[in-house]
Amino acid sequence: MLIYAVKRLSVAILVALTVSLLTFSMIYLSGDPAMALAGEAATQADIENIRRVYGYDQPIYVQYFDWLGNALKGNLGQSHYLNSPVSEVIFTRLPVTMILGASALSFGLLLAIPLGVLAAMRPNTLIDRFALGLAVIGQALPSFWFALIMIFFFGVALRWLPITGSDSWLNFVMPSIALGYYITPAVMRLTRAGMIEVLSSDYIRTARAKGLRPSIVLFKHALRNAIIPVVSLAAVQFGFMLGGSIVIETIFAINGLGQLAWESILRADLPMMQAIVLVLSCFYIILTLVADILNAFLDPRIRVS
Amino acid sequence: MSDRILEVENLTVDIPVGGGMLHAVQGISFHVDRGETLCIVGESGCGKSLTSLAVMDLLPSKAFRGANVLNLADEDMLSAGERRMSDIRGNTMGMIFQEPMTSLNPAYTIGNQMEEGIKRHKNVSTAEARERAIYLLEKVGITGAASRLSQYPHQLSGGLRQRVMIAMTLMCGPNLIIADEPTTALDVTIQAQILLLLAELQREFDMGLILITHDLGVVARIADRVAVMYAGQIVEQGTAEQVFNRPTHPYTQGLLECIPIPGKTDRSKPLGSIPGIVPSLIGKFSACHFAERCPYAMDECVAENIDMQGAAEAGHEYRCLLDNETCDANARKKGVA
Numbered sequence: 001m002l003i004y005a006v007k008r009l010s011v012a013i014l015v016a017l018t019v020s021l022l023t024f025s026m027i028y029l030s031g032d033p034a035m036a037l038a039g040e041a042a043t044q045a046d047i048e049n050i051r052r053v054y055g056y057d058q059p060i061y062v063q064y065f066d067w068l069g070n071a072l073k074g075n076l077g078q079s080h081y082l083n084s085p086v087s088e089v090i091f092t093r094l095p096v097t098m099i100l101g102a103s104a105l106s107f108g109l110l111l112a113i114p115l116g117v118l119a120a121m122r123p124n125t126l127i128d129r130f131a132l133g134l135a136v137i138g139q140a141l142p143s144f145w146f147a148l149i150m151i152f153f154f155g156v157a158l159r160w161l162p163i164t165g166s167d168s169w170l171n172f173v174m175p176s177i178a179l180g181y182y183i184t185p186a187v188m189r190l191t192r193a194g195m196i197e198v199l200s201s202d203y204i205r206t207a208r209a210k211g212l213r214p215s216i217v218l219f220k221h222a223l224r225n226a227i228i229p230v231v232s233l234a235a236v237q238f239g240f241m242l243g244g245s246i247v248i249e250t251i252f253a254i255n256g257l258g259q260l261a262w263e264s265i266l267r268a269d270l271p272m273m274q275a276i277v278l279v280l281s282c283f284y285i286i287l288t289l290v291a292d293i294l295n296a297f298l299d300p301r302i303r304v305s
Numbered sequence: 306m307s308d309r310i311l312e313v314e315n316l317t318v319d320i321p322v323g324g325g326m327l328h329a330v331q332g333i334s335f336h337v338d339r340g341e342t343l344c345i346v347g348e349s350g351c352g353k354s355l356t357s358l359a360v361m362d363l364l365p366s367k368a369f370r371g372a373n374v375l376n377l378a379d380e381d382m383l384s385a386g387e388r389r390m391s392d393i394r395g396n397t398m399g400m401i402f403q404e405p406m407t408s409l410n411p412a413y414t415i416g417n418q419m420e421e422g423i424k425r426h427k428n429v430s431t432a433e434a435r436e437r438a439i440y441l442l443e444k445v446g447i448t449g450a451a452s453r454l455s456q457y458p459h460q461l462s463g464g465l466r467q468r469v470m471i472a473m474t475l476m477c478g479p480n481l482i483i484a485d486e487p488t489t490a491l492d493v494t495i496q497a498q499i500l501l502l503l504a505e506l507q508r509e510f511d512m513g514l515i516l517i518t519h520d521l522g523v524v525a526r527i528a529d530r531v532a533v534m535y536a537g538q539i540v541e542q543g544t545a546e547q548v549f550n551r552p553t554h555p556y557t558q559g560l561l562e563c564i565p566i567p568g569k570t571d572r573s574k575p576l577g578s579i580p581g582i583v584p585s586l587i588g589k590f591s592a593c594h595f596a597e598r599c600p601y602a603m604d605e606c607v608a609e610n611i612d613m614q615g616a617a618e619a620g621h622e623y624r625c626l627l628d629n630e631t632c633d634a635n636a637r638k639k640g641v642a
Binding site for chain 1: 361391399421470
């Protein structure tokens with residue numbers, strides 16, 4: 001188990017380094033960063049000056065290691081637009097996005113997994129059709145449109161929920177549903193398919209032949225095995241959700257990382273964008289690592305070799 | 306309590322399929338006494354496995370079971386609900402399956418899976434359950450039993466897993482064990498070991514054992530009584546001695562012709578085979594099921610359903626229109642009597 005965890009961790013670190021390299025090279029994607037910073041009216045002397053101040057005159061690997069070293073110390077540079085340290089801005093915005101992400105993920109999984117299990121227990125019945133119908137709608141419905149429809153009904157027409165801001169938990173209800181619903185179809189389908197397969201397996205027949213209670217057969221013997229691929233999928237889906245949060249946070253005017261990303265793109269605030277990409281990527285990497293370790297915990301064939 | 310552990314009368318299993326109703330098991334009757342081994346033999350698809358699942362009430366949900374009598378130790382299992390059946394399963398009646406590689410849950414340790422059954426049925430502590438598991442693992446010939454409890458199924462070979470399955474089935478001290486081709490998936494060298502182990506445990510714990518197999522060599526070694534199944538029916542039933550030494554039904558004779566018996570089979574002649582294929586069991590048809598492949602088939606054979614009739618000795622019966630003397634003569638001619 002420990003060896004496995006260390007192996008996964010080293011892979012995660014390698015992935016994180018690759019991401020940092022890609023993120024770093026973002027500055028050079030749009031041409032000379034010094035020229036971009038200086039603006040259209042700048043003289044050649046201004047550009048040279050900026051180049052020296054920001055260290056763009058150094059060899060590129062020196063720049064990368066400087067940047068990486070600073071990033072590891074928590075210094076992600078200075079925002080070009082807000083004129084304050086990038087890390088400071090990010091850490092005020094991060095908790096909001098984390099709450100949104102966690103509640104959306106919980107909503108999505110709590111909807112998808114029980115529905116998938118129920119559908120698998122009674123395939124081709126009303127509950128199964130309902131679940132599959134919900135999945136089809138979820139796949140066909142763009143989350144921004146779903147969000148707008150919810151705002152119209154629950155925010156404007158019924159006035160049950162606030163439509164903007166992030167002050168109370170009520171603000172998070174609609175964004176979490178809009179974002180979480182996005183991951184429901186894939187997770188539900190995989191749970192259903194996995195449960196149907198596991199329920200017809202030989203060890204379930206063995207469990208029944210032992211006279212175990214149906215609930216024990218279902219939860220202890222079936223779900224434990226069916227949930228293993230779902231854990232990996234949920235981690236991948238969470239990655240998509242981080243991307244989706246940019247749209248959802250903008251729609252609901254939630255002051256999180258997603259909205260910050262959107263604003264930074266509009267302002268061409270490169271250090272900020274770099275940092276957001278880096279932070280979100282690291283989240284994704286950590287979550288994948290957690291999923292891998294959780295899987296090893298669930299499946300002894302991974303854990304015990 | 307009488308010695309009769311299982312009494313089955315007129316058991317049927319019907320499965321709706323696209324083209325109608327598949328009559329997979331068509332009114333079979335048998336019984337098992339304490340300390341007795343009944344072997345059910347027959348080729349693939351003749352309804353052996355469905356018969357065992359029907360007794361356990363573990364048939365797939367779309368299959369229908371019917372019977373006149375289905376008694377386990379004098380208790381009527383036909384009127385028992387699912388709740389009562391789950392009290393019986395794994396407790397007084399256990400089952401060993403064909404596929405040891407997939408019959409254990411990969412996510413739990415051997416100990417966990419062995420102990421959960423006895424904890425469900427008997428009022429025992431974890432320590433007592435553990436102790437019994439170790440005792441039984443040793444009984445089925447597994448070394449280092451205590452350390453095996455914390456191992457996972459994927460760490461054991463097929464033969465070991467089947468031994469674990471056997472030990473697991475014995476946890477609650479059942480009266481009856483149904484073993485559905487328990488050695489089919491195993492190495493030939495392991496097969497004999499497992500079967501002899503089963504026979505030994507059956508004697509030691511004085512249980513009834515139903516062994517389902519298509520290996521006649523195995524049957525000859527451990528069976529007390531034999532039921533030969535063909536296309537959903539029992540075509541011959543009797544003591545092992547009767548069925549092997551005086552086979553009456555043409556199908557049984559055909560089967561015995563197919564296996565070499567040292568000292569009995571003529572070395573110069575090729576081994577026998579039964580021409581043709583098993584008839585489809587979809588829809589009703591009233592005729593001898595074996596008529597199409599039978600060398601002695603007559604017009605009467607396809608006219609009506611054939612009933613069981615008694616052979617020369619008591620307890621030996623067969624499903625054929627031929628009289629007993631003709632059958633014996635046929636058997637001698639084929640060199641199987």
